[in-house]
Amino acid sequence: MVRGRISRLSVRDVRFPTSLGGHGADAMHTDPDYSAAYVVIETDAEDGIKGCGITFTLGKGTEVVVCAVNALAHHVLNKDLKDIVGDFRGFYRQLTSDGQLRWIGPEKGVVHLATAAVLNAVWDLWAKQEGKPVWKLLVDMDPRMLVSCIDFRYITDVLTEEDALEILQKGQIGKKEREKQMLAQGYPAYTTSCAWLGYSDDTLKQLCAQALKDGWTRFKVKVGADLQDDMRRCQIIRDMIGPEKTLMMDANQRWDVPEAVEWMSKLAKFKPLWIEEPTSPDDILGHATISKALVPLGIGIATGEQAKALQFLQIDSCRLGSVNENLSVLLMAKKFEIPVCPHAGGVGLCELVQHLIIFDYISVSASLENRVCEYVDHLHEHFKYPVMIQRASYMPPKDPGYSTEMKEESVKKHQYPDGEVWKKLLPAQEN
Amino acid sequence: MVRGRISRLSVRDVRFPTSLGGHGADAMHTDPDYSAAYVVIETDAEDGIKGCGITFTLGKGTEVVVCAVNALAHHVLNKDLKDIVGDFRGFYRQLTSDGQLRWIGPEKGVVHLATAAVLNAVWDLWAKQEGKPVWKLLVDMDPRMLVSCIDFRYITDVLTEEDALEILQKGQIGKKEREKQMLAQGYPAYTTSCAWLGYSDDTLKQLCAQALKDGWTRFKVKVGADLQDDMRRCQIIRDMIGPEKTLMMDANQRWDVPEAVEWMSKLAKFKPLWIEEPTSPDDILGHATISKALVPLGIGIATGEQAKALQFLQIDSCRLGSVNENLSVLLMAKKFEIPVCPHAGGVGLCELVQHLIIFDYISVSASLENRVCEYVDHLHEHFKYPVMIQRASYMPPKDPGYSTEMKEESVKKHQYPDGEVWKKLLPAQEN
Numbered sequence: 001m002v003r004g005r006i007s008r009l010s011v012r013d014v015r016f017p018t019s020l021g022g023h024g025a026d027a028m029h030t031d032p033d034y035s036a037a038y039v040v041i042e043t044d045a046e047d048g049i050k051g052c053g054i055t056f057t058l059g060k061g062t063e064v065v066v067c068a069v070n071a072l073a074h075h076v077l078n079k080d081l082k083d084i085v086g087d088f089r090g091f092y093r094q095l096t097s098d099g100q101l102r103w104i105g106p107e108k109g110v111v112h113l114a115t116a117a118v119l120n121a122v123w124d125l126w127a128k129q130e131g132k133p134v135w136k137l138l139v140d141m142d143p144r145m146l147v148s149c150i151d152f153r154y155i156t157d158v159l160t161e162e163d164a165l166e167i168l169q170k171g172q173i174g175k176k177e178r179e180k181q182m183l184a185q186g187y188p189a190y191t192t193s194c195a196w197l198g199y200s201d202d203t204l205k206q207l208c209a210q211a212l213k214d215g216w217t218r219f220k221v222k223v224g225a226d227l228q229d230d231m232r233r234c235q236i237i238r239d240m241i242g243p244e245k246t247l248m249m250d251a252n253q254r255w256d257v258p259e260a261v262e263w264m265s266k267l268a269k270f271k272p273l274w275i276e277e278p279t280s281p282d283d284i285l286g287h288a289t290i291s292k293a294l295v296p297l298g299i300g301i302a303t304g305e306q307a308k309a310l311q312f313l314q315i316d317s318c319r320l321g322s323v324n325e326n327l328s329v330l331l332m333a334k335k336f337e338i339p340v341c342p343h344a345g346g347v348g349l350c351e352l353v354q355h356l357i358i359f360d361y362i363s364v365s366a367s368l369e370n371r372v373c374e375y376v377d378h379l380h381e382h383f384k385y386p387v388m389i390q391r392a393s394y395m396p397p398k399d400p401g402y403s404t405e406m407k408e409e410s411v412k413k414h415q416y417p418d419g420e421v422w423k424k425l426l427p428a429q430e431n
Numbered sequence: 432m433v434r435g436r437i438s439r440l441s442v443r444d445v446r447f448p449t450s451l452g453g454h455g456a457d458a459m460h461t462d463p464d465y466s467a468a469y470v471v472i473e474t475d476a477e478d479g480i481k482g483c484g485i486t487f488t489l490g491k492g493t494e495v496v497v498c499a500v501n502a503l504a505h506h507v508l509n510k511d512l513k514d515i516v517g518d519f520r521g522f523y524r525q526l527t528s529d530g531q532l533r534w535i536g537p538e539k540g541v542v543h544l545a546t547a548a549v550l551n552a553v554w555d556l557w558a559k560q561e562g563k564p565v566w567k568l569l570v571d572m573d574p575r576m577l578v579s580c581i582d583f584r585y586i587t588d589v590l591t592e593e594d595a596l597e598i599l600q601k602g603q604i605g606k607k608e609r610e611k612q613m614l615a616q617g618y619p620a621y622t623t624s625c626a627w628l629g630y631s632d633d634t635l636k637q638l639c640a641q642a643l644k645d646g647w648t649r650f651k652v653k654v655g656a657d658l659q660d661d662m663r664r665c666q667i668i669r670d671m672i673g674p675e676k677t678l679m680m681d682a683n684q685r686w687d688v689p690e691a692v693e694w695m696s697k698l699a700k701f702k703p704l705w706i707e708e709p710t711s712p713d714d715i716l717g718h719a720t721i722s723k724a725l726v727p728l729g730i731g732i733a734t735g736e737q738a739k740a741l742q743f744l745q746i747d748s749c750r751l752g753s754v755n756e757n758l759s760v761l762l763m764a765k766k767f768e769i770p771v772c773p774h775a776g777g778v779g780l781c782e783l784v785q786h787l788i789i790f791d792y793i794s795v796s797a798s799l800e801n802r803v804c805e806y807v808d809h810l811h812e813h814f815k816y817p818v819m820i821q822r823a824s825y826m827p828p829k830d831p832g833y834s835t836e837m838k839e840e841s842v843k844k845h846q847y848p849d850g851e852v853w854k855k856l857l858p859a860q861e862n
Contacts, residue, residue: 067498100489104496106711108713157720280537
């Protein structure tokens, strides 16, 4: 089924001026312009199918990621798609272990974001050629083929190829029923749209009231900039949603370890399910210390790194190396029975991550207990196949691909700095 | 003394075609072209003094770092140098916590390398204006001023401002004598120049014989690509240097955790002092596991991250956020009594790191026990103030600045892709 040689790779810097409305503001990122490096790959096949991939950024620096995508392009160009997906592990290794480029990573920061954008485009292309959404491509894939997409370098001490295969083979049992269930009911979501730090109390109340009306039962609030402010906003939201509904908190890496413990001890009375990224994302031992202090208060730690320092694992479709690396993380989470609650929002993160978490439920975790996927309600209108939320749940996408394709008109308008939107805004910002 | 407003920042992509000679080849980086993003800042002061900063790269991807330096430039331009160094902690925070840019880091990979290049230029400028080499600027600086250069975010659980001040105040005792000692004897070094993976056995033997003749007593060999090959090369080098001299090994992140333990158990008979970067630099718990297995064999772990998983700490002048972040790491190492053995080599790393380690001895650690600084003997000829090695020791630089300034002629010739060297090489490589 898979066909064609990659004949072209283009990448564009697309930015949405979200900072103007305070959307997306948190304790560390006070004025984000939600943006993406947007990759399109084309083949010489006659079907005209293109693969679209993104990675999410916050405005400034998107041009650096674009530059990194261009530095990776030679690994993709002139390759047969068949050869890429036929030895996806090898291709992944090549992309992430380029002898010269890995020095400026490895597998982190800018080059890893660029890797994600490129590989997301490959997965989109592959799924489109197969005529399936990515989640279904994965669900239907033979466990051995799935395992062949994973580079086990650096993880064999916690997950071997044999472990992975065993988990996936067990996941085959009851798969059909779970797929039916997903198609009928969708995957449970929570909303972060109500409580950005940039919103006034009035906006918060209004959005919260609307979300309750729309059937949302789980809410996330951004915290960490000012304790008094957090106390007031958490009180508002807890009062509005009542004692039974779920509240999560997100500090966006704002605190030191002792600060996190102190701050969260104060916010504990609002009964948060978790505190997300209380400190540096790289400080695993720090997270373990915080976790030890907060578990007696009934607060879990949610973050994106694997370790014993967390109670909820948040995968990210654009910060990890695409489906390939997310597969390995989903399998590790299953092995250690840590519930996965994906990070989403931004530009396109909801569109992508729904495929991963729906696959996870059907083929890996087989459980919805303590599991919920983030949802943020903006910028979906720029995507050709936007997410569909029903009764506070992600409904499985039916269109072929990874839901990554953006509307060409949106891309053109928001290209930085030459798109129509920025041509108007930039002179105004300079004054 | 400090004067002027930053009026210009330029950054160039400078590459040396070292891969042609196999110099610098290791198990992960098989064909490195040693390179640098080279930053020059100028002020509006009449002294004409420029600050030069570099970060080291391996060829491809240097253009991505250049792009990131340009993305950071607005934080530096039009600032008074006085204001920068007067609130260096604040400036460091601004540079590393830019609300939009930190998303593509934070404090890692490309943006952090770019941060290092920019800040290295600031330190070079500052020291030149003070008429002192950086090590001496640091040695003469009041402990409170030194502490004011450090951003304590994320580290207060292991090092507080009070801890730092106490260590530095204790370091004042005997400082004068240690400075005299350094000026007379220099800081002990080891050489990595003999045993790159790209070298033939004959080259290895020849370089090793010469190094012994030059008085070297400590040698590092690259391992990790092929066990039989490693056994043979380690045998050659151990036979040549004899049982008393020191041998270190460096796997450059090549192994998985179980692989590292197995491989090093085989190489243990060559009595290495340490194995450097056996696995992913980010896998702290993995390093701890390896460490536990190797310590009974008498092998320590050397790497660049702080944790209980290592016996030797390797700072890097261009991967950490310049002097500022290195100060915090030196102080943490002192607190936990972990010997610091800096990483050097590359382009300019020796030039820079000698300042840090000489300062460390005089003002922080006050000990040479188990301490030694890496040295690699190439590319120094491109620097205006190259390192001086005597009796296998780094002699303290006397010229003002951070020894970062490159010869303009070298920069021009090696600029990528338009310099003379690359104009000749690139068409040949394309054929």
